[in-house]
Amino acid sequence: MNSTGVPQFAFVGLAVADVAASVGFYRRLGVGFPEGAEGEPHVEGEVPGGPLLVLDSEATIRSFHPGWRPPSGGSRSALAFRCASPAQVDALYGELTGAGYHGELEPWDAFWGQRYAVVHDPDGNGVDLLAPLEDRP
Incomplete structure (x- = not known):
């Protein structure tokens, strides 16, 4: 929250099957991931002119939400x-x-x-x- 107490938009997060492949794709679009991000299960990259883009491996999400499954039948975002x-x-x-x-x-x-x-x-x-x-x- 900021000083007015209003929550502020922080990031867009994606569940990804292959962090390294996703880091490579989004780097081509200018997202600034730190060196070595390809080998991490959770990474945060700065989007030019915007919020963070956060990538979590499917295994990382299941580590805190065991019942989670990737969506099927298309995406809504x-x-x-x-x-x-x-x-x-x-x-x-x-x-x-x-x-x-x-x-x-x-x-x-x-x-x-x-x-x-x-x-x-x-x-x-x-x-x-x-x-x-x-x-x-």
Whole structure:
């Protein structure tokens, strides 16, 4: 809590099957994980311009919540990364899919005024890449 007593948003946490694979993916998106994070069961990385991204291995979650199971049948959440330009959306999508990550939705000009694409992280979480279209405010 801050000095006003109001709770403040702290982080986004993901349960991951392979911490090293997830650290590698999110580092490509600029998340600052410390050296050696690949070998840890719980890691925290600074997201440029935002809160922390916290990754916990499935085993770590089961260590304090034995009945936990990964969701099945799709995800109800996604992370989004704002890019500097529509061209960066295209380039980053190409880099990630070229590195073997699954591209769910190729870059396109969304009707709400953004260049938009979706790629999956190593655990199948949707990660949106977006940038305002240059001809829109």
